[in-house]
Amino acid sequence: MRHLVKCILALFIAVFSATSFAGEAKPVNVQDAWVRATAPRQKVGAAYMTLSYDENITLVAADADVAESVEIHSMEMKNGVMKMRSIESLPIQAGKPTKLAPNGLHLMLFGLQKPLKAGDQVELTLCFKSKNGEETHQTMTLPIKEFVR
Numbered sequence: 001m002r003h004l005v006k007c008i009l010a011l012f013i014a015v016f017s018a019t020s021f022a023g024e025a026k027p028v029n030v031q032d033a034w035v036r037a038t039a040p041r042q043k044v045g046a047a048y049m050t051l052s053y054d055e056n057i058t059l060v061a062a063d064a065d066v067a068e069s070v071e072i073h074s075m076e077m078k079n080g081v082m083k084m085r086s087i088e089s090l091p092i093q094a095g096k097p098t099k100l101a102p103n104g105l106h107l108m109l110f111g112l113q114k115p116l117k118a119g120d121q122v123e124l125t126l127c128f129k130s131k132n133g134e135e136t137h138q139t140m141t142l143p144i145k146e147f148v149r
């Protein structure tokens with residue numbers, strides 16, 4: 001079974017590279033991307049989205065026009081308390097959407113220059129590393145929204 005999966009994967013990759021040789025790599029699929037509105041004087045913010053791709057790819061860095069720096073964060077239970085921590089990179093498995101959402105994985109925006117107001121927009125750049133080590137950047141505009149529980 002594992003062999004079969006490998007074969008299908010190899011075939012798939014061959015087809016993929018044959019059809020995309022002329023242009024740039026296909027962009028990573030980014031859906032439902034948004035930035036959470038912040039309270040006045042709040043210096044950190046968060047961005048959420050669902051990432052998917054038809055090959056294994058890794059999110060290695062992010063940057064936002066409104067923040068000094070952006071980190072990839074995960075959430076985990078520690079002694080019954082949800083804690084977030086910074087992770088170096090976020091692997092996205094081929095064909096499996098990876099969801100960044102409140103109370104889970106998120107992009108943390110540090111050093112906000114001003115409060116993030118619902119209705120405004122944030123320019124976000126994501127840096128991905130393909131399995132052959134190639135890095136690509138994708139810049140997108142995200143709406144700022146109020147988080148409704």
Ligand SMILES: [Cu+2]
Pocket residue numbers: 073084085106107108
């Ligand atoms: Cu965080």
